[in-house]
Amino acid sequence: MTAFKTIDSEDLSIAKVFQSFYKVPDYQREYVWGEKDAQGERGDEVEQFLQDIFGEFEQATKDDAPEYFIGTIVVCADKDGVLDLIDGQQRTTTSFLTLCALRDALAALGAETPATLSDQILSSSTDWQGDTVNRMRLDLQYEDAQGVMAEYGEGKGYDARKDGTRSIRNLANAYAAIREFLKDKFGDDVQAVRRFHGYFTNKVKLIRIQTPDVSRALKIFETINDRGVGLDAMDLLKNLLFMNAKADQFRKLKDEWKALTQALYGAGEKPLRFLRYYILANFNVRDAKIREEDIYNWLVKANDQTNHIGDPLGFAVRLKEAALDYANFATLKNQQGHLESGLANTRALGGSAIKQHHILLLAGRHLTGERFTRLCNAIEEVMCVWLIAGVLTKDYERAIAQGTKALREVKTDADLDAFITSFVDGQKSLYHERFRQALLTLKSWNVRQFRLKYLLAKFTQYFDIQAYGAAGKDQLGPYLVSKVEVEHILARGADEAAQAEFGDGAKDINLTESLGNFVLLEKAVNIVASNAAYSVKAAQYPNSQFLLTRCQTELMQVGVNDQITRAMKRLDPSPTWTAETIRQRQEWYADVALDVWGLRHVKPHDIFDEMFG
Incomplete structure (x- = not known):
């Protein structure tokens, strides 16, 4: 009859957890708690972890204190008896960093470190051949850690490496968060820090599941995290x-x-x-x-x-x-x-x-x-x-x-x-x-500002390519830079002369904010054009490098049937600017768009393949 190796499950305090030695195998993912986002804000996983424990710690009396459960870890032993940490790396690593931070906080206050705390961080083990080795209770073996955990274990604290890999940065963020938490909650009260250490190691508990091999541990990991609870x-x-x-x-x-x-x-x-x-x-x-x-x-x-x-x-x-x-x-x-x-x-x-x-x-x-x-x-x-x-x-x-x-x-x-x-x-x-x-x-207001500029850039680029060819004009980027602006032909803050020249509707935002009232214009030219009347702006538009804008009021005289002249035949110059010309320009934009985005040859609905319906 085959004897199967058993799976052991134990309910352990942090003190008992760190009577064993652990290593995170090199195939595990890196440490991710405390990671900063794009705005430089630190993740709150570490603070939340400690705050939850502190909430229970505050309920303690002089006679007793409530226990706090932080979850499950899955391990399997290697040939030397060191436990491979298959699941629970984040909370175990954070717990170890908390022990290091408690020791360092006491040292910073000039207090003696309890021997039990020192032993929970760094101790020795003796193998079957009688060789004794000093080792950290937790070792991160994946390449991203690069031995930095030992620096925290040895007491370097804030002087441990902070830059390099993603894990090194996150570990530094986590350690800093723990030290800040201890300072915020306990200040310079040595006895309060000692009490928290006592609570943390004796009343904070987890379930450790130990399996006989890695494959069994991975299977349990999958079962515990079924449907992605806690993991993605x-x-x-x-x-x-x-x-x-x-x-x-x-x-x-x-x-x-x-x-x-x-x-x-x-x-x-x-x-x-x-x-x-x-x-x-x-x-x-x-x-x-x-x-x-x-x-x-x-x-x-x-x-x-x-x-x-x-x-x-x-x-x-x-x-x-x-x-x-x-x-x-x-x-x-x-x-x-x-x-x-x-x-x-x-x-x-x-x-x-x-x-x-x-x-x-x-x-x-x-x-x-x-x-x-x-x-x-x-x-x-x-x-x-x-x-x-x-x-x-x-x-x-x-x-x-x-x-x-x-x-x-x-x-x-x-x-x-x-x-x-x-x-x-x-x-x-x-x-x-x-x-x-x-x-x-x-x-x-119907589109984001960057999308409006994209539309105008595409219209502008289309005619530049028609006139001058694709060489040097095939990238949209030059039309989108900050020195090129979306010009309100009838300005939103048009001056009195501009309003008088335009007539009725000069203050109507349904006109000033219509697509037909926009064109791209270089910032340097736009500063001169400003909020002036259209007849004044007409002298500035030809200074633009963009064909569409240069021909805003009238076509250039360049040739009879050259490429530029053929391109200009499609343009819609307006010697005057009124409510009606804004509407006409918008209709013109909508028609040109069929060429710019390749819809001219596509008839509505006629060739739509039902498989994509």
Whole structure:
């Protein structure tokens, strides 16, 4: 009869927890509590951890105190008896840092450190051969930590390294938060710090589950965190891959996962959003939708598509390669790291918050060179139609997810032509009239300022390219810089002469804030034009470098049938500026938009493929 090794579960105080030695294996994720956001604000996980404990500490009497439970950790012992920490790294590391901070706070107050506290941080162990080794009670073995935990254990405190890897910064933030907490709550009261240490080590408790091997520990980790409670799908997926990988694959799997996450963090992207987009781009998802909280459950059931169980390392490699491309896309580059105008333009259109088009980019990442550029340009056009037409995010994201299946099959120029016709032109067809009507009625308050400038930049660039060619004009960036401004032809604060010249409606914001009343103008020229009458501004507009603005009042005289003259035939100069000319200019913009965003050849609804409906 086979004897199975048992799983032990113990209810332990912090004092008993740190009678053992722990190490966080090198394949674990880094320490993330206390991480600062883009605004430099420190995460509040550490403060909340301590505040919750302090709340119970305050209920203590001279005779007794309530216990406080901080959760579960999962461990398994190595051959030397050191416990690999499989789950619970964040709270265990924070607890260890708290012990270090308590010791350092006492030292700063000139108080003696209790021997029990010192032993909870640094002690010795003797192996079966009789060799005794001094070691920290907790050792972070992943590369991001680079031995910094020992510096806190040795008492360097505020002098421990603060810069370097993400984990080093987060550990420094956490340690500082703990020291600040102790100072705030106890000031210079040595006895109060001692009492808190006593409460922390004796009344704060956790459940430690010890398993006979790593695979069993990983399985328990998955069970405890079922449905992603406390962890997100990226953490659970990582665990799932390790659980199904062979032991000799751990190092490679860890390296692939680290490269994946570093690529995303380096680009400022959220790993969970990337994972969701990756799934929508590469696999068949029911109803073409999946919420972030559903990702892990979907993965568990979708091995027939992903093969992450049969080949966890291969899946991680594929995911990493996609993440590297995604990081490039997020920084407006193609797979080779070169700037892609279509992506830069889409960012100017949508801002940094709109990223759903990344699903299409991930589905089309196998395309290279001119094909990928065509895809990016087509995405910009259809995104503009969706956003200006006011299509709901959930509707165009659903369309995107449905379109990925066809995009994944694109191999040739003819395939790409077919995809653009069926999907991109199909979506343009569906929203053609809503797009045109939106432009006909568009006011500045209908769109964000950056989107208004994007629209005017595209109109301006379009005619510059028609007149002068694409060389030097193919990038939208020069039209979007701060020294180029959105000019109100009839100024919002028009002076008396301008109001008198314009006549009725000079103060009507429905006129001054209409798309038809706007043009791009260099700041230096705009300062001179200011709030003056149109007849005065007319002398300044020809000083612009933009053909559309230069010809605001009249066409230039350059030739008979040269390229510039042919381009100017499409322009709409206005010798005078009235309420009627503003309306006419807006109609003209709405018509030109059909060429700028490729809708002229697309008839409303006629070629819309029902598969994308």
